[in-house]
Amino acid sequence: MVKVKTRYVCTNCGSVSSRWLGRCPQCGEWNTMTEEEALPEVPKGSQSVQRGGEAAKPASLPEIAMEKMERIETGIGELDRVLGGGIVPGALVLLSGDPGIGKSTLVLQMASAVCQRAGTVLYGSGEESAGQIKLRADRLGIDAPELVIQADTSLDAILREAQQRRPALVIIDSIQTMYSREIEGTPGSLAQIREGTSRIMTFAKTMGIPVVVIGHVTKEGAIAGPRMMEHMVDVVLYFEGERNYQFRILRGIKNRFGSTNESGLFTMNEKGLAELANPSQLLLSERSADQAGSAVAAVMDGMRPLLGEIQALTTHSVFAVPRRTASGMDYNRLIILLAVLEKRVGVPLGTQDVYINIVGGLRITETAADLPVALAIFSSLRDMSMDSQTVVMGEVGLTGDIRRVPHALRRVKEAAKMGFRTFILPKGNMDDMKGPDISRCRLIGVATLQEAMEAAFQKT
Incomplete structure (x- = not known):
C-alpha cells in the first residue's frame, strides 16, 4: 500500500512544511500551521492537461486585441456600484461576512x-x-x-450541472x-477549500460564466481557509453590519475589474435587503436640536460622502483611572484627541469619564472625524x-492644528442638499470651496483647535 504523507500548511500565507512549527517561518504568524494530507505526485512520464491544448504564445502590447466585457447588471444599484458596473463574465466573486x-x-x-x-441562474447550496x-x-x-x-x-x-445548463450565473453557498x-x-479543510476554489476558477475562466462564492469568516473577521484563497479570486466583497442595527455595508476589498473605493449601503427589513438611497437622512432622522454633546460629522465611506451624528458624554469619574469608551471609532484615536484637548486647549479631562457613540451603528475610520469628536466632547463638558445646522470636518x-481633509467639496455639497448652511472645516480646504451649489453656505475655515471651538460656540 502507498504510504499516506502529511504536510503542514500555513493558513495565513500558504507556506508548506514537512513538520509542525509553532511559528510560520515565512509570515511569522503563530499557531497557523495545519496538518493535511499531501496530494500524490504526478508521474514524470505524464503530461499535464492545458487549457486550449497549447501553451499561450507571447505577444507585444500593441498586437493584443482589446476584449469587450459586457457586464451583467444585477438591477441592484448598490451592488452594481461595488462591482464596478455589474458582474464581468468569467469572474469569480468571493462574498464574505x-x-x-x-x-x-x-x-x-x-x-x-x-x-x-440575463437568464438562468444555478444556485448550489450546501448550507440549506x-x-x-x-x-x-x-x-x-x-x-x-x-x-x-x-x-x-x-x-x-x-x-x-453548470456545464450542461450553461447558466448566466452560478452561486455556491458556501465554499466551506x-x-x-x-x-x-x-x-472545510484547507485542501478542499484551496483545490475547490482552483476548480471553480478554472470553470469560470474556461466557460466564461461568472461564479459567486460565499465564504465564512473566523472570530478575527478574516475569511476562513487559506489566505491564498483571496488571491485566487477576482473580486472579494465583505458584507458588514451590526445585528442590532438595520444598516448593512457591502465593501469591495479587491476588484480586478473596478475600484475598491466604492461601497453599497442596505437596510434589512421583513422583505429582505433594500437599497439605501439617502443614508445621511436616515442617520440624522432622530437627531434632536440644541443638545449638548452632539455634533454632525461629514465623513467619506469609500467615495460616498456621509453625514453622521457623533454623541459624547463626559461625567465626573469615581475611579482612580477615568474610563474611556468608544463605540464606532478607534479607541486609540480617542485617547490621542483627549490628550490634545488637555495639552493644547487646556480642557480638564483628567478626572472625567468620556463616552463616545457614533449613532446608527456607523463605524468611522478616517481622521476627518477628529474635529467633530473633539467639539462634541467639549460641548458635553x-x-x-x-448650532443644529452646523457640519464639522x-x-x-x-x-x-487642523489639517485638510480629502473631498471636502463633495462633503459640503452633500450636507447642503440636506439643508445644512454652516460648515466648520480646515482653512487649507477653503480654496477648494467653489461652485453654485454652496453659494448660500457659510464656510468657516479654522487653523487650530482653539479657533474651531470659538467658531462653534460663539453664540453661546
Missing part, C-alpha cells in the same frame, strides 16, 4: 434580479435544503422560474460546505450646544 448578516439573502435577491435580465431556500424566496417575494436550486454538497455535481471526491480531506494634529 459574519454569520446571519444577510449573505444568503443578498445572493438570492441578486439571483432573482439576474434571472430577469431546497425547501428552506424556497421558504426564504417566498418571504422575500421572489418567484423566478429561471432560478434553479441544487441542494448538494458535491462540488463536482454542481459544476457538471463543498466536497470533492478527488481531493483528500473533509469538507461645558454643557453647551452647537477636520483632522486634528498633535500640535492642535
